[in-house]
Amino acid sequence: MFFHNLLLKVNLKTLKEKLSLSNEDACLSIKDHCGIIGIRTTKRIHDLGFLLYQGMLALQHRGQSSAGITVINKKNMKTISDVGYVKDIFDKNTLAALKGKFGIGHVRYPTAGTDLTVGIQPFVLQTRQLKIAIAFNGTIANFDEVRNFLMDQGFRFSHDTDTEVIGKLIDYALEEENGDMTKACKKLVGYLDGAYSILIATNKGEIIAFRDTLGFKPLCYGKTKEGDFVIASETMGLTIVGAEFEDDVKPGEMVIITEKSIKKKRLVKEEKVAHCMFEWVYFARPDAILDGISAYEARERIGKGLGKLFKEGGYEADIVVPIPDSGRIAGIGFSKETGIEYSEALIRNRYVGRTFIMPRQTAREEAVKLKLNVLSNLVKGKKVVLVDDSIVRGTTSKGIIQMIRDAGATHVYFAVSCPQLINPCFMGTDFPTERELIACGRTDEEIAKIIGLDAVIYNTIPLLVEAIGFDKWPENNHLCLACLNGDYPLKSNPSQLLCERES
Ligand code: SF4
Structure with a gap:
């Protein structure tokens, strides 16, 4: 048979071993x-x-x-x-x-x-x-x-x-x-x-x-x-x-x-249906309605969920600062849920491209300094909670957090719409190799330490799924979550795909 028509769960251990042995820059074909x-x-x-x-x-x-x-x-x-x-x-x-x-x-x-x-x-x-x-x-x-x-x-x-x-x-x-x-x-x-x-x-x-x-x-x-x-x-x-x-x-x-x-x-x-959850979290424009669900409304619900997690964790902050533009709507939801003041203390240079989708690591690191500026008077002496869609390598986040600290914030927290990204995507999203994903193999405390935070508050998979599906998909089974949980809804064997990608 041409394909194995099975729902396959990746053997993460095997994948990690393969990744640690392989050359991440080897011969990737162009994907869109x-x-x-x-x-x-x-x-x-x-x-x-x-x-x-x-x-x-x-x-x-x-x-x-x-x-x-x-x-x-x-x-x-x-x-x-x-x-x-x-x-x-x-x-x-x-x-x-x-x-x-x-x-x-x-x-x-x-x-x-x-x-x-x-x-x-x-x-x-x-x-x-x-x-x-x-x-x-x-x-x-x-x-x-x-x-x-x-x-x-x-x-x-x-x-x-x-x-x-x-x-x-x-x-x-x-x-x-x-x-x-x-x-x-x-x-x-x-x-x-x-x-x-x-x-x-x-x-x-x-x-x-x-x-x-x-x-x-x-x-x-x-x-x-x-x-x-x-x-x-x-x-x-x-x-x-x-x-x-x-x-x-x-x-x-x-x-x-x-x-x-x-x-x-x-x-x-x-x-089964497996819409990419990242469309609602980040990719689509906020005014898009995808498969009947508004990207804006989903992002606001995600922010509210993060606000709940923040309160449950016993954290306190003076201002909520979204990373523009990707964290803005979730930041609004977060502020509504927690009652913490929403503050646009990070200003984006509109003429620099979106960091997440720049092709090379070096360009990404340089772009973060060009991309954002902090309004020091808004953050000085304050406990700040940043909100963004995801943390991928952590490079960009680390640069932003340092800027907030340099501007005089006393505490910096980070609420993240997307739960820990720990697996590669074979469905067209440009994730780095597993080795480069900061959440892979690390605890939240370790991640917070590496990127300079007092604490990182990741969304949970159930809250994310609920926030996107809301009342349209109450049974919560319409999303691909493979980069979060390793359940690849593909016909091909993901281990085999990884071998091909790495060879
Ligand atoms: S693995 Fe993640 S990024 Fe790729 S399609 Fe699935 S949800 Fe989207």
Whole structure:
């Protein structure tokens, strides 16, 4: 059988042994954490490039290393893409040239690898049946397995990108299914393991969208009053072009968008769902509504839960200071729950990128000093509780804590929305190796000491799950928590994936 269809729990001891022996910088293939948008328009053909551009600006937080647009105009495909921010790649002239009834756009963050020019999307491929452009958000966990399978079928590869594997798998599946795209996608979903939301535009004039069977990555759609159909990673991609949200693409569901119709088809129905909890904790914009749950409201509930833990721990503080912007909403919730004054004593330089998603360790360390400034008069002589979404390596947090102490705080506590991160992610999130995760193998007291705190207050898994799911998922079984508890909801064996990642 091609896959072992089992829910596997990682043998953490084995993984730790492997990590301590391996070279963390060895040959990682490029994996993505990205934003995607697709638009079908019948009346705004000349504005298509501008509409996609607006949608991509709204999704820019999901990836800043490169961006691209592909449009289909009378069976001709045109793509413009480059390294950089959306606003820097496109101008009036390039956007005016992007006309058509169908188009897809992509913003990209490479989770590994350094050559930003490799893997820019949309990825365009002439298959034996038709020409396709792919915009992809996620990571193919069984990348090596699928790539080797395709090589055995005679396919050759130029790069180590997921999109090339997906493109060639579509080529293979289309041939096998005599050009039937629905059957080809069903086949594709059977082969792929991992997290993915995918848009495929074809030169026949259609957009095919689908989401992995567990729904790790978000994807939703809506319509404008002009009848344009829009599909995007987050709801702001819809609203910015005037589309009203209609629904989320369900896990394992496919949406086929042609000039005349929109059809939905369930390719696979799994019992389990595993949305990435980090979408609510950090990734998504606060104004996004993901699978029916507001990111803002979830973050505020998380902050309230942290406030309860803080009180139960018997701690006291004079002010709650969020790390901007990632800790802001949880900080509001924390303040509401505890009654401790909310204070924006850390000011962010808006022109420095988000620390968590910068590609290299050195850049990350330097960025923390450039990124924030402390208002000394607000923290001097005070007991301060900082609030942030997560502590990954601890490098950034340590720098911030030192800044707060240097500004005269008497005590510094840290309340963290995400419980201890102790396992790698194979579903597209750029975690460092387990060895670099500060919480791995350490007690809270040890972590507090290393990063210079009086105490660290981590969220608990039950409180996190309750805060996200709230009244929509009272049974609390809709989230992936693998980086917290090691339960990987994948078909592939995580130990094997780790070996491949480390080899
Ligand atoms: S392991 Fe963590 S970061 Fe990765 S998909 Fe699961 S919840 Fe998200």
